[in-house]
Amino acid sequence: MDEETFRIWSQRAAEWGADYRASLRDRPVRAQTVPGEIGALVPSAPPEEGTSMERIFADFEAIVPSGMTHWQHPRFFAYFPANAAPVSVVAEYLVTAMAAQCMLWQTSPAATELETKMLDWLRQAVGLPAAFAGVIQDSASSATLAAVLVMRERTLQWGGNRTGLTDAPRLRIYASGQVHTSIDRAIWIAGIGEENLVRVPVTGPLRGMDPQALDAAIRADVESGYRPAGVIACTGGTSTGACDDIAAVVAVAKRHDLYVHVDAAWAGAAMICEEFRSLWQGVEEADSVVFNPHKWLGAQFDCSAHFIRNPGELVRTLAIQPEFLKTYGKDGVINYSEWSVPLGRRFRALKLWFLLRYHGLSGLKAMIRNHVDWSRGVAVRLAAEPDFEIVTAPVLSLFTFRHRGDGDPDARNLALVSAINDDGRIYLTQTRVDGHIAIRFQAGQFEMTEADADMAFKVVVELARKAI
Numbered sequence: 001m002d003e004e005t006f007r008i009w010s011q012r013a014a015e016w017g018a019d020y021r022a023s024l025r026d027r028p029v030r031a032q033t034v035p036g037e038i039g040a041l042v043p044s045a046p047p048e049e050g051t052s053m054e055r056i057f058a059d060f061e062a063i064v065p066s067g068m069t070h071w072q073h074p075r076f077f078a079y080f081p082a083n084a085a086p087v088s089v090v091a092e093y094l095v096t097a098m099a100a101q102c103m104l105w106q107t108s109p110a111a112t113e114l115e116t117k118m119l120d121w122l123r124q125a126v127g128l129p130a131a132f133a134g135v136i137q138d139s140a141s142s143a144t145l146a147a148v149l150v151m152r153e154r155t156l157q158w159g160g161n162r163t164g165l166t167d168a169p170r171l172r173i174y175a176s177g178q179v180h181t182s183i184d185r186a187i188w189i190a191g192i193g194e195e196n197l198v199r200v201p202v203t204g205p206l207r208g209m210d211p212q213a214l215d216a217a218i219r220a221d222v223e224s225g226y227r228p229a230g231v232i233a234c235t236g237g238t239s240t241g242a243c244d245d246i247a248a249v250v251a252v253a254k255r256h257d258l259y260v261h262v263d264a265a266w267a268g269a270a271m272i273c274e275e276f277r278s279l280w281q282g283v284e285e286a287d288s289v290v291f292n293p294h295k296w297l298g299a300q301f302d303c304s305a306h307f308i309r310n311p312g313e314l315v316r317t318l319a320i321q322p323e324f325l326k327t328y329g330k331d332g333v334i335n336y337s338e339w340s341v342p343l344g345r346r347f348r349a350l351k352l353w354f355l356l357r358y359h360g361l362s363g364l365k366a367m368i369r370n371h372v373d374w375s376r377g378v379a380v381r382l383a384a385e386p387d388f389e390i391v392t393a394p395v396l397s398l399f400t401f402r403h404r405g406d407g408d409p410d411a412r413n414l415a416l417v418s419a420i421n422d423d424g425r426i427y428l429t430q431t432r433v434d435g436h437i438a439i440r441f442q443a444g445q446f447e448m449t450e451a452d453a454d455m456a457f458k459v460v461v462e463l464a465r466k467a468i
């Protein structure tokens with residue numbers, strides 16, 4: 001592609017993006033296609049000859065948007081948000097144009113130095129102490145995997161990478177049943193095994209780990225010859241927003257010299273508001289913390305902020321220095337690829353720089369506070385309806401509810417979720433709470449307004465009484 005053509009189509013793409021964003025409220029939130037429908041529109045073999053950009057772009061417009069679930073739609077209330085604030089999209093255009101591999105300091109000093117600065121801005125923004133250093137991972141799953149590998153190596157006196165686990169003592173990791181499935185996968189991949197992920201019972205309305213049960217489980221394991229290696233606590237679990245009492249968990253872990261990793265992938269963004277920090281009180285004593293600016297904060301996916309008290313342990317676990325990666329004469333520089341499992345890294349700090357400067361912390365705080373207020377408003381209105389019940393009270397902007405009516409409650413509520421998502425005006429997902437289906441509602445989309453919350457309430461009530 002020559003320069004002029006590149007210029008023209010880059011402009012067309014940017015125009016398309018702006019039009020797309022402007023059209024979102026008129027689109028159904030969840031894709032309304034059936035499996036295979038989009039695939040059938042694409043030839044089954046690659047073309048031998050090149051195709052004109054006109055044709056490629058026309059096919060894109062004809063085939064792709066209707067097969068998308070619109071994550072930037074202001075009435076996206078499903079899962080957790082994956083916000084891409086327009087300003088972070090602009091930054092990503094620039095990053096894409098430069099397309100640098102930012103694995104070492106010298107392969108893009110600006111990317112490395114901006115990453116150090118931006119993670120320190122974020123650290124201050126969420127109130128973590130200066131003892132934490134940060135790195136951007138592609139996802140919270142990667143950060144948690146890195147943390148579990150550090151737990152493993154630290155417990156095996158840094159020998160696991162060398163000798164493997166065949167003759168190693170049986171390691172144990174502790175977490176509640178409310179943590180994300182990325183924790184299970186980290187345990188599998190680290191070679192520790194699902195059976196050694198000990199599920200500590202939860203207690204209280206926030207469904208946090210019972211610290212006494214944690215202590216008892218660790219003691220019992222030591223007595224049976226296992227080697228406890230670490231604890232994974234959560235602030236804002238995916239199902240209902242469960243929060244462990246981090247201070248209590250850390251106190252138990254310290255007694256046994258165990259590493260504590262805190263998964264706050266979603267809820268961490270809310271900690272830019274001082275009033276929500278009680279949810280992770282004690283976090284300053286943890287060994288590592290992860291939260292995703294690509295969720296609630298508005299940094300285009302992917303951007304996961306991983307804070308580590310002792311990065312030396314992480315580097316000792318993950319760094320490999322073959323000759324071709326050494327950067328002679330540049331002592332004291334950070335090579336962030338030594339802080340993560342993948343070697344290659346995109347320039348992810350630029351979108352944070354644009355985002356934090358454009359909105360300022362006050363703009364982002366106002367957005368998060370609105371989401372929390374509006375979500376609570378929907379919960380209050382649903383609670384006042386005789387045929388609805390709130391199953392779990394709001395944690396930040398997440399709550400779960402059920403519709404009461406004739407027949408099997410699980411089937412009824414699953415049918416309601418389907419009816420809502422087929423309708424398309426809003427998008428919700430379900431979860432299980434104490435064995436039964438509950439419908440999740442979370443408010444967190446960047447361009448959501450209070451009117452969108454009103455619409456959500458209206459649609460839920462209307463469809464519960466009509467469609468099922």
Ligand SMILES: *Cc1c(COP(=O)(O)O)cnc(C)c1O
Nearest residue numbers: 139140141180182237238265266
């Ligand atoms: C979303 C989420 C994850 C997974 O995040 P990825 O960045 O997609 O890996 C893990 N834990 C919690 C609590 C989450 O909300």
